[in-house]
Amino acid sequence: MLMILMMSTIISLILIILTLILNIVSKKSFYDREKNSPFECGFDPKNLARLPFSLHFFLIAIIFIIFDVELTLFLPMVLIFQISNIFYLNLCLSFFITILLIGLFHEQNQGSLDWSK
Template structure:
């Protein structure tokens, strides 16, 4: 048992040492500034990092996430329809949809859904 453990440990050590040596030997020796700079589609990384961010875009994205999570909570109710009482199921589903629609109307009245003010 100890011999097998020792042999496995030695094999692991040799393998990892060879891996480190080959890793250092295979690296390219030149430094390229363009390849080491971060790439973001549509942005020049050499200009200012602080670009103006549209607050309206942030609000629409936040509203989308909130309503998307509510719809994800709504989807599992379809599988429960067979085991629930139809009256309680329809009441719960209607209340959930009413709250969802009231939230949408509230956001419309606040002007959060208008992309151009």
Template sequence: MMMIAITTFLILMITTILMTIANILSKKTFMDREKNSPFECGFDPFNSARLPFSIQFFLIAVIFLIFDVEIALLMPMIIIMKMSNLTSWMLVSFFFITILLIGLYHEWNQGALNWAS
């Protein structure tokens, strides 16, 4: 047990030292206007380089990612069905799908799925 504590302490110390050294060595100056501006063939840019981003796209992407992970969790449940107890499998599957449906209802109720709003 003592060996694990010593190893953990050494790893934490080494990573802290490395992060501190990297932070000290990588200091950059942000005062140079030319380096911070986007390059357009030597001319000053006509428009801002950062366009406003619609939060609706971000929310739809996050919802898609969440449901994509949920589908990846549902797929192995079909394969496990043959190897497990049917009642426990049905209980876990029902519980998991119920949570998914409650989450979908909540997003629908909050208006996160309405694109035209």
């Protein structure tokens, strides 16, 4: 039993050493400037970090997030529709849609949805 344990330990050590040696030997040594730089969703990482950011793009992204969250709130309404009182469900949905439309009209009046900027 002791002999089997020693042999398995030796084989394990040999495999570990071979794995480490093969890992060191097979490493590619291409150190390209673009490969070593982090990728930041389209921004050039070699320029200054304090470039001006488009406020219009930011506002459109926030509007998208708001309406995306709104969609996730509507999905459970299908299941609630089957077990709930129709009057209270319609009242709740009407109130929710009214708040969203008021927000949409506010964004339109502020000029956030104007793509010609």
